[in-house]
Amino acid sequence: MKITLSQLSFHTGNFEGNSSKMIAAIEQAKSVGSDLIVFAELATCGYPARDFLEFSDFISQAENSIQQIANHCLGIAAIIGSPRTNPVKAGKDLYNSAYFLSNGKIEEIVDKTLLPNYDIFDEYRYFEPNRQFKTISYLGYTIALTICEDLWNLHDNPMYVTTPMDELMQFNPDFVINIAASPFSTAQISERRNILGGNASRYHLPIFYVNHIGAQTHLIFDGGSCVTNAEGSIIDELDFFVESTKTYDISKKTDKGISIETNKPNPISIRNKYEDIENALVLGIRQYFQKLGFKKAILGLSGGIDSALVSYLAAKALGKENIWAIMLPSNFSSEHSISDSLALAKNLEIGYDIMPIENTFQSFMGTLDKHFGGTTFGLAEENLQSRTRGVLLMGLANKFGHILLNTSNKSELAVGYGTLYGDMCGGLSVIGDLYKTEIYELCRYINRNEEIIPEAILTKEPSAELRPDQKDSDSLPPYEVLDSILFNYIEERMGPTQIIGNGHSKELVQRILKMVNMNEWKRWQAPPVLRISKKAFGPGRRVPISGKYLS
């Protein structure tokens, strides 16, 4: 039997586009004599469809897609993830299902048992969990068909009381298929491999795994579809961050189990954290623009490392001709803020303009003079400069139909070291899930062969340049210290006692955690952040604004 894994990029709610893509893949698989093609979880409607799933009109369209695709399943079978109306009244309205299409119709349906409902996942908001187990019989093989999280409890995941594969083993399956929507994070690739290998070796069964690739606003899917043998080794892997399709020849061994063959097997790849992050962010930018129908990005260049990195990533994602960098110096801007920005624009070959903000800033100050007169220059005046820049950038974006890219980093978003409606403006936060120390690492990685981001930008001391001789270190501890505390608190959810126990001063820890919690109101209004860690700001982290915890 020939099995084709089809790792595709889908567009949430674009039923026609997603179906056409799958139908084309089915026709292509037929042409190479494949017997079964496998697509990802919720492939018809895209993942995550979020509250669109609550519209019966939306579900009807997904069900129509399945019927339409089934018409093409003659001489080949297909496995496709799609939402399904729960036929009984009790329980949630939907199942998260895997359809087995063959002979031009729906032959079998398997529903998802373990529904992730943590971090960015809300599946129990929409879906009823499966409670009845069955396998698929096809061409003499018994297939254990599972959906993503169904494999994520090897009796060691405290979130679940069921282990679906234990149930499926009573049917003596020959192999496992898992269709997934497993978003990228820097830790996810190795965790996913461990889970797949762990299941394969525990149950002594090969696994065929198909994931999404592509980006849906804040979530990035890296693909990494693969095949394991019954010993738990990954014997072939599809490429990461691109669409990819591959066909495998399987046959029953004379003794027991199945053998799997493919052309040019791709051994398990060694991952580089910063290469993966770069690819993820580039994909995230590119698909955000494509899916919204935009072509060009605009951004403010400060001469600092954050806007430099975003410029590089955007140019890679959209083409250098589609990036418009604006330098917006004030009277507090250093000379190098412009010269370093110009060097960057030259290296990246991107277009730029210089628009000083001093006149407008002074105009604001004039209007406010009745109330600001006699007060000390402070945060309000700093914010005014940042917001003047935001208005200019948004004006250009609106006038010419571009998207403004946000350049905030995770460290500053965490402690509120940024101006809401100022440098926090933008349609997409590109590096909002990277701590400042990670931004340096990523830039060093980008510069590994040649100086793409000017060295001066990497070595100068970080500054917001909103008052004379200002430095980030005036109000924040060194970034290595800050990021370590933030990582403990945000990613590892440690309380103050534990973090102090890691060797930080009590006063500093309390001050930093208080800054994080008191700035929740700013993050509520932040743009969507491309998620690359296991705990990004945004829908995966839901924290009260008016709470009084550590604040």
Next chain:
Amino acid sequence: MKITLSQLSFHTGNFEGNSSKMIAAIEQAKSVGSDLIVFAELATCGYPARDFLEFSDFISQAENSIQQIANHCLGIAAIIGSPRTNPVKAGKDLYNSAYFLSNGKIEEIVDKTLLPNYDIFDEYRYFEPNRQFKTISYLGYTIALTICEDLWNLHDNPMYVTTPMDELMQFNPDFVINIAASPFSTAQISERRNILGGNASRYHLPIFYVNHIGAQTHLIFDGGSCVTNAEGSIIDELDFFVESTKTYDISKKTDKGISIETNKPNPISIRNKYEDIENALVLGIRQYFQKLGFKKAILGLSGGIDSALVSYLAAKALGKENIWAIMLPSNFSSEHSISDSLALAKNLEIGYDIMPIENTFQSFMGTLDKHFGGTTFGLAEENLQSRTRGVLLMGLANKFGHILLNTSNKSELAVGYGTLYGDMCGGLSVIGDLYKTEIYELCRYINRNEEIIPEAILTKEPSAELRPDQKDSDSLPPYEVLDSILFNYIEERMGPTQIIGNGHSKELVQRILKMVNMNEWKRWQAPPVLRISKKAFGPGRRVPISGKYLS
């Protein structure tokens, strides 16, 4: 036996404050000879504590609060909602529990069975559902102790397959206690009464019900704690929107059941939709400021109905002396935009200033002239004016430590008829869950006895005044039509076919739904919206930005 219902306002994460409040209530109840005092769901930590629940440090503090409160439970018992660590490894880390405290210690714990996980509720994100049922025995009575949603399945709620009261009936309880965190919406009071009455009559048992009052950022709790008899009638009700405590005397009837007596029973109140909305929004503003430690609000007055209404509500919530209204006319502003605003400020007795934006707007236009020169005046220029106002208002808010109140309404938030970082600025959206037609209704209600909001503001045609002679009706259908389509789509989740079937033109419905879905990116960055409907923008409505559904 004497039972005291204690309807209090809690502050999320403020363990010390919440505990002190409950301890004071316990001491007060002791002084009137009460045997049992009942507090609301998750009273120790506040509701919703959201992802704070994922911090073991936070849970420890809740557990400490319970111990501390238990020390005061001598000669009286208390029922208190609090999170509890799941003692077994399998399943989610926590239970949503009701503690029964007596004799200075924890005597019993009951866990919540039905976990709401829809709209603004995310309980399955944190809590494992209860699967074992038991009652509480106290002073000769058998109490069926339930937590909020546990009563919300009378065999007719498709979300759940369990009906906790069916299970509890095997123990022959004498009455039911339900501790709740049931947020206000215009439909909720009658739904809640129906559910309580339905349970009481179905099981022939009286119910003692305790809800939260207060506001947690976007959510408002109206209280409405009450007692039903065994026939399903509400025999006494605590006041809405205020803290309230009341004690009942119960005794066993000679035949069967219990009799309930109280001083001055408060019969079931007749609710007025707009009175409730006004009270809810006033409470929402007041507690947002209190809980964040702010006192004064600033807002922009346009001469329109939205900012007029917000000014009135804010003055009522914070005191007229704490409101600073700013009029920010441009060259496109009508004369009445100022005169009507002045009349309003006079009626409300609030402070005001006038700050024309023309100079700063022209300064922006000058800076942008290289690129804007020769183009047609359009949306970009309209947004520039709105953003100039946003910068001035935020500048004043930052300088003087005030909170800027947002004045967007639900109709314009829905179709994107507003400027991100302009009139969409603010720390809290006060009327973002009110359609424009509801805003007129609410203002008419406010003016029922005297002209508080000047009549001219209520009768003029709505306009953003961002270009000459602009009217909302230039780009939008009449608000009665628009709001009806929006209500069908947002609250009732109808698809286009259904809405067209309600008598709207296909072209109009498609255009409006497309506007709603294409403006998701703006709402992502909107301030928290005080929720008064069953489907508000914000955490209760989770929609993809880069999706392609009806867009």
